[in-house]
Amino acid sequence: MTFVRVAAMRSIKIRYRGSILGVLWSFTNPLLMTAMYTVVFGTAFSRYYDGSIVRYLLSAFVGLTVVTFFLNSTAEALPTIVTNGALLNKIALPPAAFPLSSVAADLIQQLCTTFPAVFIIAIVVTHDPVRVALIPLAFIGLVLLTAGFSLALSALYVFFRDVSYLWGVAGFMLWMTSPLFYPAQVAPERIRVWFRINPISQQIGALRELALQQGPIHYADIGLAFGTALLAFGLGVGLFRLARRRFMDLL
Amino acid sequence: MSRAIEFSSVSLTRRTQEELYYDLKRTLLNIWRIGRVGARRHTVIDGVTLSIDHGEKVGIIGPNGSGKSTLLKLIAGVLLPTRGTVSVSGSLSPLIEIGVGFDPDLTLVDNIIYYGVLLGHDEALVRGHVEAILDFAELADIREQPTKTLSSGMSARLGFAIATEFRPDILLLDEVLAVGDERFRRKCDARIGRFWDAHSTIILVSHDLTYVARTCQRVIWIDGGKIRFDGEADVAVQRYLSTVATSASIRRGEDLIALAASTEDPVLVRGASGSDNELAIFLVRNGHRWRISANGEYRRAVSWENVLVVEDSVIEQVPEGDVAL
Numbered sequence: 001m002t003f004v005r006v007a008a009m010r011s012i013k014i015r016y017r018g019s020i021l022g023v024l025w026s027f028t029n030p031l032l033m034t035a036m037y038t039v040v041f042g043t044a045f046s047r048y049y050d051g052s053i054v055r056y057l058l059s060a061f062v063g064l065t066v067v068t069f070f071l072n073s074t075a076e077a078l079p080t081i082v083t084n085g086a087l088l089n090k091i092a093l094p095p096a097a098f099p100l101s102s103v104a105a106d107l108i109q110q111l112c113t114t115f116p117a118v119f120i121i122a123i124v125v126t127h128d129p130v131r132v133a134l135i136p137l138a139f140i141g142l143v144l145l146t147a148g149f150s151l152a153l154s155a156l157y158v159f160f161r162d163v164s165y166l167w168g169v170a171g172f173m174l175w176m177t178s179p180l181f182y183p184a185q186v187a188p189e190r191i192r193v194w195f196r197i198n199p200i201s202q203q204i205g206a207l208r209e210l211a212l213q214q215g216p217i218h219y220a221d222i223g224l225a226f227g228t229a230l231l232a233f234g235l236g237v238g239l240f241r242l243a244r245r246r247f248m249d250l251l
Numbered sequence: 252m253s254r255a256i257e258f259s260s261v262s263l264t265r266r267t268q269e270e271l272y273y274d275l276k277r278t279l280l281n282i283w284r285i286g287r288v289g290a291r292r293h294t295v296i297d298g299v300t301l302s303i304d305h306g307e308k309v310g311i312i313g314p315n316g317s318g319k320s321t322l323l324k325l326i327a328g329v330l331l332p333t334r335g336t337v338s339v340s341g342s343l344s345p346l347i348e349i350g351v352g353f354d355p356d357l358t359l360v361d362n363i364i365y366y367g368v369l370l371g372h373d374e375a376l377v378r379g380h381v382e383a384i385l386d387f388a389e390l391a392d393i394r395e396q397p398t399k400t401l402s403s404g405m406s407a408r409l410g411f412a413i414a415t416e417f418r419p420d421i422l423l424l425d426e427v428l429a430v431g432d433e434r435f436r437r438k439c440d441a442r443i444g445r446f447w448d449a450h451s452t453i454i455l456v457s458h459d460l461t462y463v464a465r466t467c468q469r470v471i472w473i474d475g476g477k478i479r480f481d482g483e484a485d486v487a488v489q490r491y492l493s494t495v496a497t498s499a500s501i502r503r504g505e506d507l508i509a510l511a512a513s514t515e516d517p518v519l520v521r522g523a524s525g526s527d528n529e530l531a532i533f534l535v536r537n538g539h540r541w542r543i544s545a546n547g548e549y550r551r552a553v554s555w556e557n558v559l560v561v562e563d564s565v566i567e568q569v570p571e572g573d574v575a576l
Contacts, residue, residue, distance in 0.1 A: 006368045014356050091369050092328030092343075160275035248330050249266040 007101035027113040030064040037181040048183035063180040077102040077150035085251030099154040122211035145229035148236030155243035256303040261335035263296040297476035310467035341420030355399035388412040
């Protein structure tokens with residue numbers, strides 16, 4: 001655990017060395033994207049959000065919080081086993097610590113920027129203490145999902161170096177097939193089933209339910225998202241353990 | 252005395268490098284075309300049983316590719332045995348090789364702390380040792396610079412200083428005695444000497460047979476992943492030398508030409524030639540003689556009479572280079 005903590009602090013130091021804004025940089029990406037989506041699609045889609053561009057903007061921002069954390073973290077964790085191969089060849093270390101500390105570094109950044117922002121949005125929009133209290137659960141789900149994917153991808157990357165390209169495409173597809181900058185209603189009925197299966201879409205749905213909705217809480221959506229996250233984490237750990245014994249010949 | 256290291260019929264097989272393609276697309280295509288083919292594996296360590304007591308100083312000798320370094324990696328826990336069990340009691344030093352593993356963008360101090368934590372030490376404890384490490388490596392005045400600014404000698408010094416600072420119970424040394432310049436090498440020798448005097452267990456892998464014979468009481472000679480001899484240092488070195496008479500006798504160009512004439516296998520040695528005594532690799536294959544310079548350039552070698560062989564071990568791996576051999 002000490003190792004994960006120190007390694008996470010180390011990657012943050014490397015990322016923001018010499019940058020004045022430091023950790024705040026991780027805020028600029030979702031903010032710029034939100035602004036872009038709102039300018040381009042805000043007017044067209046606002047009728048699905050009670051005619052309010054602000055509601056569209058908040059919805060896009062919450063969605064982007066999920067997507068940027070998930071995609072950035074997995075992409076950064078993916079090569080960590082391979083890049084630390086020299087180290088793994090010298091000191092007996094738990095290799096899982098490398099992808100996990102990479103995710104932890106991203107998590108720390110988001111804990112300083114977008115995650116509190118979602119909290120504030122939730123307080124202002126929902127006025128619902130139960131919803132606000134449940135938001136950490138949605139974040140934990142998101143982190144578990146991300147960690148599971150990161151473990152699996154970093155293990156696969158040891159064997160197949162084209163996984164980084166494939167994941168680039170697959171991640172983008174998961175993103176685009178989530179109702180993020182468009183409302184789910186514009187998609188054809190038979191496609192909407194996918195929105196319930198797509199793990200990113202599930203996480204976005206759960207977080208929006210807690211941060212932006214009012215009235216009775218749809219616990220089913222939140223439970224589904226959390227369940228998938230737990231499953232993904234379990235599968236990621238399992239795959240990593242399977243691959244771990246074969247790693248060293250390829251590093 | 253209690254056991255520090257215990258191997259009971261340990262075997263290790265590894266995937267051979269040449270059939271790797273690191274490519275999901277190709278792998279899937281191959282499975283589809285010719286069915287699942289198991290990865291080709293070769294045995295690196297073959298049924299090794301040995302035990303080393305606390306405080307023993309053990310040398311490991313053998314030709315290149317015999318499994319010496321792999322044995323160290325098994326002790327270090329970096330590799331896990333395919334069969335058999337390895338048990339180690341006591342804290343270990345990392346395998347010190349020439350400065351790999353540092354993060355080039357972090358400062359020296361941050362790298363030291365990171366490394367110390369990787370070795371399993373408490374962060375606060377490591378901080379307390381930073382000064383001593385920098386002092387020993389003679390790099391205290393550039394502590395806040397990123398490690399990428401270090402020369403290879405400097406980073407080797409830093410690596411050695413970190414690995415030996417925390418007084419490991421078991422010190423694993425893999426050809427580290429060639430660290431830094433002459434003066435620093437003496438300093439390293441002095442520090443290793445202190446380990447030698449203390450109760451530390453030392454496992455030393457080296458091609459320097461005189462050094463091994465002088466410093467270790469016990470020497471293990473391995474070849475092909477098997478223990479050929481395990482016992483008194485002088486005897487081990489003698490027996491080992493008697494089997495490598497051919498390669499040990501390569502000292503000058505003539506020996507090389509004679510050896511090349513007597514074998515069909517490719518012969519590779521590291522040596523120096525020419526008026527400037529530039530280091531290069533010399534290769535004989537199918538009757539052709541090549542001189543491969545440090546930048547990988549192949550040239551047909553005409554005269555070899557002036558070649559001075561600096562490393563008598565024959566190198567197995569042909570360096571990369573596009574040339575029809």
